[in-house]
Amino acid sequence: MKQKIAIQGIKGCFHHQVALEYFGENIEIKECLSFDALVTSVFDKTVDIGVMAIENSIAGSIIPNYALIDHNNLHVIGEHYINVNHNLMVLPGQRIEDITEVHSHPMALLQCKAFFKQYPHIKLVEGADTAESAKKVKENQLLGIGAIASQTAAELYELEVLNTKIQTIKNNSTRFVIVKTENSVLSKDQINKASLRFELAHKRGSLAAVLNVMSDCHLSLTKIQSLPIIEEPWKYAFFVNVTFQEYADYEKAVTLLRIMADKFKILGEYKNAMK
């Protein structure tokens, strides 16, 4: 039976690309129009697993998605990184001279604005989504209209890619997490990364003490982010990712951190996908 995977966006979007790279072709995709809808699908068992963007190198953490995982007690069972590459695609046979409008998500248009300076005859038009802009070009057989979207979208909607990697910042990285309602099925020797959340009172040295324990237990930090807790002034929540070689080292650190920090919580234990 095919695994059912919920993605945010429609087929051909970057979440879809991640699902294909992570799980392979033999999956059934459920398109969700918001991250909330995605979480609902995971919970009501319409799907087995969800794929969620969680941070990128340009805009940082997507804090609302951290909150969704935290508040719904979802488990992070894996991670995947992609370089978000924007491509200009059109109906087969169309050339750049034929194109008068290019449609895409506002953020994609912004990231590719510099590329279009050399084509002043092209108007940039905001659409709901990258993949949806590509889908519309295909479905409505729009001559003279291009879309900015992923390679996956070009293949899916049989569009011709005129230019690849047209975004200004070529080198970027977006991290996606794979979420489930149950914990990972990985064995301890497969796990070498974990996402943790805990709270600390605003006391000088409290975070340093926690990081010392992590360091003493041979954990390496790959991410740290503080967030003030509005309801409790002078208290901070921390989201931390750690990598390690021995699960026993990590277990020891967790035992200590449960004592040192408040509301300590493991958001997920999984295999490090960073290259």
Added chain:
Amino acid sequence: MKQKIAIQGIKGCFHHQVALEYFGENIEIKECLSFDALVTSVFDKTVDIGVMAIENSIAGSIIPNYALIDHNNLHVIGEHYINVNHNLMVLPGQRIEDITEVHSHPMALLQCKAFFKQYPHIKLVEGADTAESAKKVKENQLLGIGAIASQTAAELYELEVLNTKIQTIKNNSTRFVIVKTENSVLSKDQINKASLRFELAHKRGSLAAVLNVMSDCHLSLTKIQSLPIIEEPWKYAFFVNVTFQEYADYEKAVTLLRIMADKFKILGEYKNAMK
């Protein structure tokens, strides 16, 4: 002579509210349509000072604005916090029963969606900006149309507020920074907060060592955020805010951190505005 202050958005937006609260009424406002345009105005001396949103308790840090400050070597000379309150405003005399559409920025509409569930006859329409939606209601004398915007916008555009604080998360906090091309004119005894940026190699314990120094020098952390440096894998940039009582303690820490961390940089030294 009036100080010239650049804000992101048009008059009546939350940046305008911050400028009024921070500098008082005797200022001249320059409306900027993007943060890039704001930075340009600060640089070409069209204005004296810029006001920029930098983080909020719902969505976290606005990383692109950190990058703007960092890359342009702007100085943070102050900070200001506000609770972003959304208000439903209409032409004077209009009642909620008269309203069929409410216009605002998509994010404001999202934050107030729950409130409108009790008014199924009202359609929510996306506009460019909160203050601009309010301005349009006034300028075009739009009967039957409401706007969601700040109290400042209601006063400026002479609209009647039907409901205050209609956002779902009542208690939120957005931090703004005051930026300039030159460093602060504050004396050392007025300064009790600083924003720092530095880089560390991905070596176990490297951040713990830095935090230990800060703690030993009596600095308290109010924010920490790591960002991977894409061009240099396994290297991380950190944005940190610290508070302190004695400037001498802070100076000592800075001397040590310059040696311990790479590309250590003071983004600004200013007066703590956190309550």
